[in-house]
Amino acid sequence: MKTPYIVLALGAGILLSCHQQGQQQSGVVTDSLPAETEKKVNCYEKTVGRDTIQLTLRYQDSVATGALVYNFFEKDKNRGEFKGIVHNGIIRGKYIFLSEGVESSRPAIFKVTKEQAFEALPDSIDSQGLPVFSPDNNQLKFDSIPLEAGACR
Structure with a gap:
């Protein structure tokens, strides 16, 4: 009992x-919380001519998820989800998107700070048309024009 x-x-x-x-x-x-726990969402945008790229990232520990939009002038808009692993300011992930009504995916890499995000440039393209990146973060090449931090839309 x-x-x-x-x-x-x-x-x-x-x-x-x-x-x-x-x-x-x-x-x-x-x-008084550390900076990395204060801001969980970062938004970036780049406009070159009539082309626009938008990236929204949400952080949960070492995982970044969000939306990625490529709106290139006179081309189909690509809108999709990005999910990757953060290590030393570099996010290696996968971009799953719709283009012309077809779902596709490809690897994508970004180097991010609070103010900017630089998209990695592929070393080559494989036989399926997918970008190939160096596995070594120190060997990655990045676009010289960054996406700039701004208000989320």
Whole structure:
């Protein structure tokens, strides 16, 4: 008979301690949080002539996800999702998009800061038409014109 009361008492103790921890943490001032936890969404855009590229990134630990849009003048607009792994300011990921009603995917790499995002340039194109990048981050080449940080749309 004592076992159910012991389990009930332990459960109540755990709930009470969790509730008290939550109350203590709710008084934390967000200004004192590290910079990487303050801003979880970054938006970037680049316009060259009539061509526009937009990138929105959301961060969860070392994973970045978001939207990527290529709107090139007189070409079909590519709009899709980007998901990648962040390591030392470089995100290696996959871009899954719709173009002409067909879903496609390709690798994509960005070097990001709070103010800019530089898209990696492929070393070559494989037999399926997909970009090939160096596996070594130090060997990557990036576009000289960055996407600039701005307000999310």
